[in-house]
Amino acid sequence: MILHCKTGSLGSLTIHGARVLDPGAGVDAVLDVKIEKGVITELGQPAGKKGGGKGIVAEGLVLAPAFVDPHVHLRTPGREDEETIASGSAAAAAGGYCAILAMPNTSPTVDNAAVLGALIERAQEEATVPTGFMAAISRGLAGEELAEMGELADAGAAAFTDDGKPLSSAGLMRRALQYAGSTGRQLALHCEEPALSRHGQMHEGAVSAELGLAGYPSVAESVAVGRDLALAAYEEQPVHLMHISVRESIELLRRALVDGVQASAEATPHHLCLTDEAVRSLDSNLKMNPPLRSEQDRLALIEALKDGTISCIATDHAPHARQEKDVPFEVAPFGVTGLETAFAALYTHLVEPGLLPLETLLERMSAGPARVFGLPLPRIAVGEPANLVLLDLESSWMVREERFRSLSANSWLLGQVLRGEVVLTVAAGRSVFGSERVIA
Amino acid sequence: MAEIRVIGNEVRTTAPAPTRHLISIEDLDREIIERLLATARNFARSLEREMKKLPTLRGRTVINLFYESSTRTASSFELAAKRLSADVMTMRASGSSVDKGESLKDTARTLTAYQPDVIVIRHVQIGAPQLIAETTSAHVVNAGDGKHQHPTQALLDLYTMQEALGRLTGLQVAIVGDVLHSRVARSLVQALNLVDAHAVCIGPPALIPRGFEQIGCEVSSDIAQIETADVVYVLRMQQERMAAGENFVPSLREYSARWGITPGRLQPGQFVMHPGPIMRGVEIDARVADSPESLIETQVRSGLVVRMAVLYDLLTQGPVSLARSVNMNEVA
Numbered sequence: 001m002i003l004h005c006k007t008g009s010l011g012s013l014t015i016h017g018a019r020v021l022d023p024g025a026g027v028d029a030v031l032d033v034k035i036e037k038g039v040i041t042e043l044g045q046p047a048g049k050k051g052g053g054k055g056i057v058a059e060g061l062v063l064a065p066a067f068v069d070p071h072v073h074l075r076t077p078g079r080e081d082e083e084t085i086a087s088g089s090a091a092a093a094a095g096g097y098c099a100i101l102a103m104p105n106t107s108p109t110v111d112n113a114a115v116l117g118a119l120i121e122r123a124q125e126e127a128t129v130p131t132g133f134m135a136a137i138s139r140g141l142a143g144e145e146l147a148e149m150g151e152l153a154d155a156g157a158a159a160f161t162d163d164g165k166p167l168s169s170a171g172l173m174r175r176a177l178q179y180a181g182s183t184g185r186q187l188a189l190h191c192e193e194p195a196l197s198r199h200g201q202m203h204e205g206a207v208s209a210e211l212g213l214a215g216y217p218s219v220a221e222s223v224a225v226g227r228d229l230a231l232a233a234y235e236e237q238p239v240h241l242m243h244i245s246v247r248e249s250i251e252l253l254r255r256a257l258v259d260g261v262q263a264s265a266e267a268t269p270h271h272l273c274l275t276d277e278a279v280r281s282l283d284s285n286l287k288m289n290p291p292l293r294s295e296q297d298r299l300a301l302i303e304a305l306k307d308g309t310i311s312c313i314a315t316d317h318a319p320h321a322r323q324e325k326d327v328p329f330e331v332a333p334f335g336v337t338g339l340e341t342a343f344a345a346l347y348t349h350l351v352e353p354g355l356l357p358l359e360t361l362l363e364r365m366s367a368g369p370a371r372v373f374g375l376p377l378p379r380i381a382v383g384e385p386a387n388l389v390l391l392d393l394e395s396s397w398m399v400r401e402e403r404f405r406s407l408s409a410n411s412w413l414l415g416q417v418l419r420g421e422v423v424l425t426v427a428a429g430r431s432v433f434g435s436e437r438v439i440a
Numbered sequence: 441m442a443e444i445r446v447i448g449n450e451v452r453t454t455a456p457a458p459t460r461h462l463i464s465i466e467d468l469d470r471e472i473i474e475r476l477l478a479t480a481r482n483f484a485r486s487l488e489r490e491m492k493k494l495p496t497l498r499g500r501t502v503i504n505l506f507y508e509s510s511t512r513t514a515s516s517f518e519l520a521a522k523r524l525s526a527d528v529m530t531m532r533a534s535g536s537s538v539d540k541g542e543s544l545k546d547t548a549r550t551l552t553a554y555q556p557d558v559i560v561i562r563h564v565q566i567g568a569p570q571l572i573a574e575t576t577s578a579h580v581v582n583a584g585d586g587k588h589q590h591p592t593q594a595l596l597d598l599y600t601m602q603e604a605l606g607r608l609t610g611l612q613v614a615i616v617g618d619v620l621h622s623r624v625a626r627s628l629v630q631a632l633n634l635v636d637a638h639a640v641c642i643g644p645p646a647l648i649p650r651g652f653e654q655i656g657c658e659v660s661s662d663i664a665q666i667e668t669a670d671v672v673y674v675l676r677m678q679q680e681r682m683a684a685g686e687n688f689v690p691s692l693r694e695y696s697a698r699w700g701i702t703p704g705r706l707q708p709g710q711f712v713m714h715p716g717p718i719m720r721g722v723e724i725d726a727r728v729a730d731s732p733e734s735l736i737e738t739q740v741r742s743g744l745v746v747r748m749a750v751l752y753d754l755l756t757q758g759p760v761s762l763a764r765s766v767n768m769n770e771v772a
Contacts, residue, residue: 199683201566206651212587212626213566215650282567326545328565330586 002158003099003130003375003428004123005089010038010429011054011386017046018058018390022065022380023359024367033063035386038429043382056424058390062358065378066098066387066425067365069339070188070266071163071242071314074131076119078107082408083319085119086126088339090433091317091406093128095339096389098427099375100129104136105164111136111147113155120156129427132158132375134188137176141165146175153183159373161188163242164289168194170227177235186373188240189228191249192290196220201330203276203291211280213330216291222248229256229263238262240372243316245271245290247300254309264372266312267301269342270412273349274298278412284325284332285412288318302355305364312369313361315342319408337411340404345413347393347420358393390424392437397421460754461580463569464589465630472753473634477599479749480742487523487745497526500557500755504530505547505572506583507563512716512740513583513592517560520747526557544568548575557755561585579754587623587681593715594627596746598635600739601671604711611637614666615657616699617675617723620647621682624715625675629657640665643675643699646688663699667707671735674701674714674724696722703727711735 013035020031020043027043034042069092075083083091085102092100102119104110110119116135123131135157136147141164149160160180167173167189180187197220202208204215225241229252232239244250244265256263274292286292304310318335325332338345343365350356370377378387398417401409425433461467468476486494502521506514514530521528531551542550544563551559552575559576561569562583569582584590602608613632619625619641632639639657641648642665653659666672677695682688689695701712702725712728713735720726729736 198686204650206654209649209651210626210655211566212589212623212649217650282570284567323543326571327543328563328571328585329567330565 001156002132004120004132005127005130005428006125008430011426011431012036013054013056013431015056015058015063015388015390015424016048018061018063020063020380021359021362023363024065024377025379025381027380033380033388035426035429038386040380040382040384040386043380056390058423060392060394061423062391062393063380064362064389064391065366065380066389066427067096067343068369068375068378069097069100069315069317069342070312070369070373072100072102072317072339073105073319073335074102075319076106076122077115079321082321083406084126085122085131086128087405087407088317088319089126089128089131091337091339091404093425093427093433094405094422095341096343096391096422096425097129097339098378098387098389098425099132099370100339101132101134101158101373103161103163104134105141109136109140110134111139111141111152113148113151116152116155116157128432132373134159134161134163136160137162137167137187138172143167143169143172146172146179149179149183149185153185157185159186159188159240161190161242163188163190166190166192166194166224170231173228174231174235177231177237177239181235181237186238186240188242190242191221191224191228191244193220193223196223200291201287202279203293205276205294207276207279211282213279216289218246218248218293218297221246221290222252225249225252229253229261232256232263233259233261238264241265243268243271243290243314244301244310245293246297250300250304250309254304257309264312265304265310266314266369267305267310268314268316269338269345270336272298272301272305272313273345274412279329282329283412284327284329285336285410285414287329287332287334288316288336289334302350306356306360311364312372313342313346313364314369315339317406318410319406320410321408325410335410337404337406337408340406341399341411341413341418343391343422344397344418344420348418352419386426386429388424388426389422392421392423393419395419395421460757461569461573462591462750462754463573463580463582465591465594465627465634467591468631468634470634473595473598473631476595476746476749476753477602479752480599480745483523483745483748483752493523493525495525496752497521497524497755500526501554502526502528502558502560502751503551503554503556503578504528504583505551505559505561506530507533507561507568508584510562510583512743513562516740516743516747517583520744520751523744524748524751526751544571545575548572552576552578558751581750581754584623587621588626590623590627591631592743592747592750593624594631595750596739596742597628597673597713597715598631599746600713600735600742603742604735604738605670608635608637611671612669613637613639613671613673614669615639615641615673615675616663616666616701617643618647618677619643619652619675620649620688621678622675626655628673629655640669642666644689644695663705666705666710669710671711671713672701672706674712674718676715676717676719677723692722699723701725701728703731706733709733713739715739
């Protein structure tokens with residue numbers, strides 16, 4: 001068992017008349033979807049809501065497989081003022097997710113079975129949405145010695161990562177690849193050559209030159225991507241590249257995939273929607289690692305997302321306390337939240353302008369990441385557990401702090417009006433989020 | 441272009457203005473720059489009198505908030521405010537609540553409670569003046585934020601060049617040295633662009649930021665390129681901003697040998713400027729610093745009148761289209 005959440009009664013309801021869109025199952029039709037005890041039992045021609053039984057009239061809305069986020073910071077243990085498993089998973093529910101994977105860079109670090117076990121117990125008590133936990137590759141994320149990956153895998157680690165920090169030693173990276181193979185879990189890599197990123201605050205380019213902010217060059221990522229893909233090819237082990245941000249990384253990945261390397265990659269909504277130009281405002285909610293890149297990089301990410309080179313969208317949801325972000329850009333911590341805005345941001349900035357088909361977006365937010373991490377594939381088919389998101393593509397809403405379920409509000413979208421709203425989320429057969437509009 | 445009306449011994453102020461700030465050269469346009477330089481010239485004339493104090497800003501309050509060491513900028517802002525009869529208070533980070541961990545925003549809120557008209561801030565971190573501007577109802581003047589901007593330095597440099605050479609349009613300025621760590625270089629290149637002068641930045645490759653040419657200058661690592669410049673503007677090697685092991689240059693000795701400004705590297709008639717503090721024998725030869733072509737002391741004198749002009753302009757001029765207006769609260 002990799003995913004954990006609190007138990008509750010499995011729901012039964014019928015969603016009437018939505019456009020059911022499951023690109024993986026090849027479904028795109030207006031249907032009634034009947035759920036009984038958490039399982040989809042019927043996909044039928046729309047009959048309209050009849051008296052009796054729990055039902056939702058969803059005409060004009062889109063019903064899709066719920067989303068999977070392989071990259072979330074829940075800040076627990078250690079910074080429960082910024083996020084908890086309860087608040088983070090509630091935010092995920094509001095964002096349309098049916099599964100999330102949390103990063104191990106907490107305090108203490110998730111690098112031993114005791115910490116992992118305690119987190120899993122907590123998730124069973126308070127997680128709204130099925131939640132998995134990645135464990136550290138190296139003890140204390142120090143990049144020096146391997147964590148006990150075998151025991152961690154047995155204790156339920158979803159995958160391994162030193163996220164937030166690169167594995168700067170190529171030797172340790174090789175050992176991690178060799179050993180991870182025996183655990184059957186993915187290695188998720190934060191690709192950054194620290195000798196090149198050094199004290200970088202933003203993408204190195206014309207904007208950093210003008211602002212005087214220390215540059216974090218694109219080559220700091222691509223050098224690490226090149227190294228890790230070479231090691232993965234040599235050891236014939238799979239690797240997952242997290243939050244890829246530059247076009248050179250994509251070119252390396254494309255070549256590796258052609259050569260048969262088992263590599264996958266994710267991109268974040270902020271790297272897909274924004275460029276380093278946005279940093280001119282010096283808003284600390286535009287500071288993240290990797291930093292916002294050039295327009296060419298952004299377009300290359302979108303292209304790679306379209307052709308499947310990048311198979312996952314990951315939010316890298318990184319909550320920070322207000323007082324930590326309310327400081328000059330240079331001293332603000334890296335990271336922005338994203339769980340509650342990911343779909344609407346990408347729908348508004350990529351799908352509506354015609355840069356990305358809706359079907360591709362839905363696939364990369366759901367089946368793509370589920371497949372990479374071996375999680376249950378959300379599917380809209382008879383006999384499948386209900387993992388569904390109901391979307392109103394016509395609805396416009398303003399991103400406001402008060403709306404967030406997350407305990408933190410360091411969103412780059414504050415004050416923006418977005419199109420596309422999550423109306424209902426069903427995760428593992430339970431209704432976990434319903435907007436005020438749902439008539440149930 | 442607005443004129444200062446000198447009536448008797450008094451420069452009259454006009455109506456209260458909405459909050460304007462001087463955070464970056466981008467807050468200005470050519471027209472405002474010319475107005476500021478003309479105002480500075482008027483103030484320079486008034487300072488030739490025996491009675492140097494003007495009553496212009498009587499009753500106004502200027503707070504200087506210096507989080508980073510400064511000799512020239514802090515002293516000239518203080519004296520500028522005093523020459524204009526404003527009440528001025530200079531606070532340094534050490535010995536204040538900053539030592540006790542008070543955040544920048546909280547310090548700004550605290551000082552705003554005194555209803556200052558202008559807050560002048562120097563801070564080691566880029567973006568600190570913006571943060572203050574979002575928090576206070578006072579006009580904010582950036583007196584240097586990290587490696588980002590130092591707009592009043594660029595203005596006093598333009599003033600100095602105009603006084604020495606009689607023009608700005610078409611001037612060739614070679615900016616030499618540690619451009620990467622220099623807020624002065626960033627502000628100066630932008631300011632030179634606004635007045636149609638030409639800038640070339642010359643220095644060791646690792647000390648010229650990648651993409652710097654896109655802000656409107658030439659870049660080169662060849663010191664011989666200073667040959668055609670009207671003004672050679674020398675930058676200090678900012679070792680305090682260089683982390684150990686960065687290896688921007690192999691050594692100061694080699695830097696000095698390859699990029700140091702010596703008498704032999706200068707053409708007759710070329711002026712030399714430096715924002716200070718100078719490191720004799722590193723980026724500039726002592727003979728150059730003390731030569732008649734050196735405008736370094738003139739820059740310091742210009743600093744006073746230009747900062748008087750900035751304070752005066754912020755507190756007396758109406759809204760200017762290109763100037764940043766964070767909020768429209770009227771000055772008390």
